Structures are given as C-alpha cells and as structure tokens.
Amino acid sequence: MKGNLLAQYLRIKAEHEHAILLFRLGDFYEMFFEDATTAARVLDLTLTARNRGAPDEVPLCGFPAHAAQPYIGRLLAAGHAVAICEQLDAPGKGLMTREVVRVITPGTILEEESLDPTAPSLLAALVHEAGRFGLATVDFASGAVRAAELPGWAATRDELERLEPRELLLAEALPPDVVTWCGPPRPWAVAPLPAAVVSEEHDELPPLAARAVAGALAYVDRVFRRRPAHLRPVERWDSAGVLCLDAATRRNLELVETFRGERRGSLLWLLDETCTPMGARRLRSWLLWPLLDLLRIGERLDAVEALVERPEARTALRTALDGVGDLERLAGRLGARTVGPRELGQLAAALRRVDAVQAVLATIPAPLVRRLSIALDGLPDLVADVSATLMDAPPPHTRVPGYIRSGAHPEIDALREAARDGKGWIARFEASERQRTGIANLKVRYNKVFGFYVEVTKANLGAVPPEYERKQTLVGAERFVTPALKEHEARVLGAEERLRLLEQHVFAELLERAASRQPTIARTADALATLDVLASLAEVAHRRRWVRPRLTRERRLVIREGRHPVVEALSSEPFVPNDTLLDTEDSQLVVLTGPNMAGKSTYLRQVALIVVLAHLGSFVPATSADIGLTDRVFTRVGASDNLIGGESTFMVEMRETAHILANLSPRSLVILDEIGRGTSTFDGISIAWAVAEHLHEAPERPRSLFATHYHELTALAAERPRVRNFSVAVAEWQGRVVFLRQVVPGPASRSYGIEVAELAGVPASVVARARTLLAGLEAGGGPGHEVDRSGIVPEDRAPRQLALFPGAEERLRRELAALDPERLTPLEALATLARLVAQARHGA
Numbered sequence: 001m002k003g004n005l006l007a008q009y010l011r012i013k014a015e016h017e018h019a020i021l022l023f024r025l026g027d028f029y030e031m032f033f034e035d036a037t038t039a040a041r042v043l044d045l046t047l048t049a050r051n052r053g054a055p056d057e058v059p060l061c062g063f064p065a066h067a068a069q070p071y072i073g074r075l076l077a078a079g080h081a082v083a084i085c086e087q088l089d090a091p092g093k094g095l096m097t098r099e100v101v102r103v104i105t106p107g108t109i110l111e112e113e114s115l116d117p118t119a120p121s122l123l124a125a126l127v128h129e130a131g132r133f134g135l136a137t138v139d140f141a142s143g144a145v146r147a148a149e150l151p152g153w154a155a156t157r158d159e160l161e162r163l164e165p166r167e168l169l170l171a172e173a174l175p176p177d178v179v180t181w182c183g184p185p186r187p188w189a190v191a192p193l194p195a196a197v198v199s200e201e202h203d204e205l206p207p208l209a210a211r212a213v214a215g216a217l218a219y220v221d222r223v224f225r226r227r228p229a230h231l232r233p234v235e236r237w238d239s240a241g242v243l244c245l246d247a248a249t250r251r252n253l254e255l256v257e258t259f260r261g262e263r264r265g266s267l268l269w270l271l272d273e274t275c276t277p278m279g280a281r282r283l284r285s286w287l288l289w290p291l292l293d294l295l296r297i298g299e300r301l302d303a304v305e306a307l308v309e310r311p312e313a314r315t316a317l318r319t320a321l322d323g324v325g326d327l328e329r330l331a332g333r334l335g336a337r338t339v340g341p342r343e344l345g346q347l348a349a350a351l352r353r354v355d356a357v358q359a360v361l362a363t364i365p366a367p368l369v370r371r372l373s374i375a376l377d378g379l380p381d382l383v384a385d386v387s388a389t390l391m392d393a394p395p396p397h398t399r400v401p402g403y404i405r406s407g408a409h410p411e412i413d414a415l416r417e418a419a420r421d422g423k424g425w426i427a428r429f430e431a432s433e434r435q436r437t438g439i440a441n442l443k444v445r446y447n448k449v450f451g452f453y454v455e456v457t458k459a460n461l462g463a464v465p466p467e468y469e470r471k472q473t474l475v476g477a478e479r480f481v482t483p484a485l486k487e488h489e490a491r492v493l494g495a496e497e498r499l500r501l502l503e504q505h506v507f508a509e510l511l512e513r514a515a516s517r518q519p520t521i522a523r524t525a526d527a528l529a530t531l532d533v534l535a536s537l538a539e540v541a542h543r544r545r546w547v548r549p550r551l552t553r554e555r556r557l558v559i560r561e562g563r564h565p566v567v568e569a570l571s572s573e574p575f576v577p578n579d580t581l582l583d584t585e586d587s588q589l590v591v592l593t594g595p596n597m598a599g600k601s602t603y604l605r606q607v608a609l610i611v612v613l614a615h616l617g618s619f620v621p622a623t624s625a626d627i628g629l630t631d632r633v634f635t636r637v638g639a640s641d642n643l644i645g646g647e648s649t650f651m652v653e654m655r656e657t658a659h660i661l662a663n664l665s666p667r668s669l670v671i672l673d674e675i676g677r678g679t680s681t682f683d684g685i686s687i688a689w690a691v692a693e694h695l696h697e698a699p700e701r702p703r704s705l706f707a708t709h710y711h712e713l714t715a716l717a718a719e720r721p722r723v724r725n726f727s728v729a730v731a732e733w734q735g736r737v738v739f740l741r742q743v744v745p746g747p748a749s750r751s752y753g754i755e756v757a758e759l760a761g762v763p764a765s766v767v768a769r770a771r772t773l774l775a776g777l778e779a780g781g782g783p784g785h786e787v788d789r790s791g792i793v794p795e796d797r798a799p800r801q802l803a804l805f806p807g808a809e810e811r812l813r814r815e816l817a818a819l820d821p822e823r824l825t826p827l828e829a830l831a832t833l834a835r836l837v838a839q840a841r842h843g844a
C-alpha cells in the first residue's frame, strides 16, 4: 500500500473507529486491518494482504462496488456499523480525494433490501436518573420518533424486549447491571449515546424522555451528516395504557413466534391476513401492545364488526389495499430523498388507490373508519404530476436517461430528437462517403475506444481520401476518423450528457415537489396501515367464525365454547370447545387436573389468547365471551415443559413465579401450567400448593388458572372458598385411555400416566411392571398418597389430605414404609440409613 494512500486511509478511519470503513478503490470497496479480518469472517471473504510478508503487511479484503448492497446488509445484520468512503475525483493520476458520504448503523437503515418488511427497524436510546429511565425510539425507515419516561428497570426492560430495537444507544450513567443486561447476546447492536442538549421543541416531554430523544437525534445527525428531513415530530408514549405482557408470557403464548422461533404456528401468523407490509407491522404492534382503554378497544371492535358484516365492502377494501405496498417506508425514503424514479412511480401508484379505498369506506358506518377515511389524502395533483413527468415503469436509478416522459420538458424532447437524428446522419454520411470515394463496402461504426470511425478493407485502401486520419490497422482492414465525423461525435455525446443532466434535474425537481407533501403521505400511509389491520381482523373473524367479545369493567371472565385459535387451525383432530368461568367471588382459582396430553396446556393458553385478542380489538374464537378488563396476563410453564437453555430451568421457573407473585394486580389474569414440576415430588407439590394458596389469599384476588398433574392440589377446593376443581376428561375404553378434550367440573379421577405410556408405545412388559408397582404404592402409601379410584374426593378426606405437608416425623415414617430392604444393595442401604439419620437430626 503506498504511503500517501495509507495515510489517507488511516486519517479517515480515525474518524470512524466504531464503523467498518468501506474504502473505495476503483471498482471495489476495500477493507483493511481489523476491519478486513472482521468482514472476512462475517462475509465469508478471502483475506489477502498488501505488502505480504513485509513488516508493514496490511490485511485486506473487499467486494465489487456494484454488488455492495447485500454485503452491507450482512455487515449490518451482524451488528456492525458501516462507513462508506467514496472517491470524489474522476479517475486520473495521483492521490484522489476521498470522503465518507454516509454511515449506516444497524438502526439507521433506509435501504429496503436490508429491512425486514414484517417488523419495525428501530434505533433506541436509553438514559437513566434516580431509578427512572428515559427511552426513545427512532423508526428510521418510516420517520416515526417516540419517547417515554419509565418508572423503573423492570418496566424499561420489558419495553426494550418488546421493541427489540436493531441498535441501542446507552447513556454513560447507566447502572452496571443494566449495561450488562443490554449487552451481548441481546439481538441488538450497542453504541454509546452522544451527550446532547435538549431542544425547546421537546420541552413538553418528561425530562428523561426528552434527554433520550435529544441523544438519539444527535446520533442520527452524526451518522447521516445532516438531520434527515423525514423524521416526524416526537410522539410521547406511555406504557401504562397497555396490557402488560411480560417476556415469558409473550413466549409461552407464542404471540409473534413459536418456541422454535418460527412465525408459522404463532398467533400473529394466524391473524395476519393483511395486504401490505405496513399493515403487517401495525398488526404486530397491536398484538404486542393490546389496549386497556375500553373506548378505544370498542372503536376497533365496532370497525371490525362493521367489516365482518359487510363481506363485499371488506373484499373491495382488501382489493384496493393490495396494490398499496409499503407506502409508509416509501414516504420515509422520499423524505430522506433516497428514492429513485421507480419508487416515486410506486408511490404515485399507491396514492392512486386511495380513491377506491375512500369509496369503500363511505359505506362503512363506524366512527374509527370514518376518522381514518378523513385522514386519507390521495394527492391527485401530485399523482398527476408524477405521471406527467415520469415514463410508465421507470428504472430504479437516474444513471441512464430516458425515464422522463416525452412531452414533459421541451428541451429534453429536442435533445432526444437530435440524438435520434444522429442515427440518420450516420446513415447519410456513410452513403455519401461511399459515393464520393467509390468504396462500396465502406462502413461507419462506433466503439468505446475510438468513438465513430470509418472502416475500409485492405483492397480499397488506394481509394482513401487524404483527409482521412488513420487510427488502427486490423488484419484485413484499416480504421480512420474524419473531421466531419469528429464534429458529429462531439455533438452527439454533448447532447447525451446534456440529456442525462437535464433529466436528473427534472427528476430532482419532481422529487422536491413530492417530498414537500411527505407529511400528508405519511399520515395517509398511517391510516391505510390501520385500515389494513382492521380488514385483516375482520377477514380472520369471518373465516374462522369468531365472535365479538364484550369487554366490561367487572372482574369476570366468562367464555362459552372457547377454542385455541392456532391448535384449531393446525390440528387434524376436530377441536373440542370448552367453557371458562373466572371471577373474584366464587371461582377465582381454577385447579385443572388431567393426564398428560389431555389438553390442559391448550385450554390454559386458549383462555389467555382470547383475553389478549379481545384487548387488541379482535373477535375471539368462542361462541360468546364476556371479558372483564385485564391489565396483566401472566403465564408460566413448569420447567420440564420449557426449552430455555443456560440457566437451570427450575431456577428460571421459580424466578418467573416470583415475578408474578410480586406484580399481581386486581385485574391480573394468571395462568400457571405445571408449576413446581422441575424438582422432586414433595418439593414440587409444596411449592405448587403454596403458590396456589398465595394467589387465593392475595388481596388483589387475581383470576387464576392452575394446571397440575399433582392430584393433591385438588384438596385445596375443600379448604378455600374461591378454589374450583376442573379436569380434562378422559374415558377408558377396552383398557385404553381415550382423550375427550372436555373440561368438566371436579378433579381428575387419576393420572392415567401408565395408560398414556402404553399409548405412546412403551413395551407391554414395562407397562405391566408399572401397573404392579403402582398397585403396591397405592396399597402401601401413606394417607396422602391414597388416591381414590373413583376420583371423587369426599369431604371428610380433606383434613387427611392436609397430611400431605407432613412434619418431619411423618415424612420419615413414610420414607421408611416405602423402603424395600430386599431390593437394596448393602451400599444403598447404608446411604439410605445415613440420609434418614441426617433428616431425623435436622428435622427436615
């Protein structure tokens, strides 16, 4: 690497330490030193070196500039920022001027190719003071800017997880544990938040929100080199107005993705019948932030209902929306002036749909729909302007002229005429030269090196006139230029260059006129996205025969014939609907028992999903649903059902349980599935029992569903006034268990574990042995283990069931009774004895 080039590189790199510097060298972007090693790994490029073997060896890799976009996309996806350094001079001798023209960070991407159409791409900023947090987000692609002040780390963390920004900017004064949590392996890149002065326009925001926004915008200014014009005024937001769904609940309910991280099988996948990417993103955010405001929910439901009841209007609306595309992000790129002719054409095509949308909306009598309709503006003057200026189906870039419609600009038409006439001129020139020289096969041609030339074969060289200037000798011919030809060439090329510049100028003016309407386009896109969601919700409600839920202020939950939307859609078995009743007086805690695979988890989740759906303004899979306003939905799944890596799963389960118990509210819905399973039986039952008791006794009286395979828990109903036993029914038929999928009052008769094992194909000999062992246990177990085969727990058994939580003596007695000395090896016997002695001494 030459000294002065290296010096230039190092100077520019020093200004962009946090980014991978793409250094333009001719047709390539090259990366050097550490950037080269990183990029070679991320992009799977071959790492080479300049001055290989020398002490000043420089590692190097690169890719062609014309194919840069996918490489840049992958660097961004891997969390790197990218600084694009171009050469600003025309090729020549000596060191060229080079400058960084744009920095792209994972949170400031505008390029459509590098964005996920179904999820927002956010830049977030986090500041902290005295336990409170300021959080700002910039949706760079659409231009939306939002800010909030949050009361504590738990709420802030939850918002961050829900927002899942691509890039998170951290202020300096954050608590160390917050910084650690925000770092890898979170799914976002982290960068320092620049200190910034809060501007007056953000005065009305809470102070920390204003600080976060100021920092985020300062960062944007820095990477974009100027404030991008498409950023909209800051919207204040407040997490208090939405249904709280913590991370574990969102995961357990598989709201936007399944346990396996797939979209298919999630509730969002089922719900998404949107016609535009912006509608899909809006639906996702409705699902992640359901509402608590009965009026707003009611407005959405009114709109959905009106669309359900009018199939023709619904279809017409969806057809009209179908061609709109991603107007929201187009509007963003328009504001940032990064759209080319093709995208401007698409924008006009989208706006042209607005008329049809408005025509349909006029037939739908719902206040929300009417408001959205008023917000729409198809900007017919702009659309006419674009169609009059651009050709149909214009190219993406302005490099090659020809995209301005003829008739749009007189000088462009004249220049094109001249260029077209150029072809006629060549033909006439060729004919006249043939005649003048008598060379019948004389040809006039063009190539990139010589421009226009005359070609004469060897045999005719004698007839060449003196003013012909020889340029090149081939095997059978020679090539010449003439003064007339040169003059023509200058005229043609001049016209082409002039045409290129003129078309670019005309386009730039059109772009400015369009960009001046950007706020209106953004508002229209916003309304179209919402309409798309409403139409999608109505379409799903219609196709799947869902009903409108009734939301009330009472703390009751009454669902008739509820179904699990996704299981119903994906299962080959016909789905068995089930009722639910939860309230704060009689049926506050339902203990649900039944064998494995009976359908307990499905039932629990369907209740939670119906509640979430109702709060986002959707119809629900049931024949009727009265849903008391719910401000938190908590769900936990016992450890052995869950697939969280790393930390001990039981530890995770307990931490999540602790979180629920610490955050109960009077309007909470708590769904616990096999809590306490991840440890030994006695531990597990004890924990499950204590948790259930706590839920029952809590002054908030949260509505709770508790599924468990510990039969012992069914005794709670006899003890506590607001506990009800339900079970998922099974039948025995020819010695086999048949799942009925019906939720019925009363506890499960027994666990049917052996029958399920048999169904699953466990060998007959093992099944038979298990039956023998079970019979032994049932006969010899202590009172707590005695399970009545009829499944009915008589009232008088209740006190005995409490012996479940025996004192140390009782537990020792039981352990001893369960021992079979015949079957113990001497070593086992010794170990058991030691354990029992220790237990006796410590009163465990």
Ligand code: ADP
Residues within 6 Å of the ligand: 567, 571, 573, 574, 575, 576, 577, 594, 595, 596, 597, 598, 599, 600, 601, 602, 603, 741
């Ligand atoms: P459990 O939690 O009791 O072990 P699951 O809820 O996981 O059982 O249900 C097991 C399977 O039974 C589910 O995967 C589903 O396919 C089916 N299932 C559950 N409930 C129903 C129902 N109400 N109607 C039809 N099939 C059901």
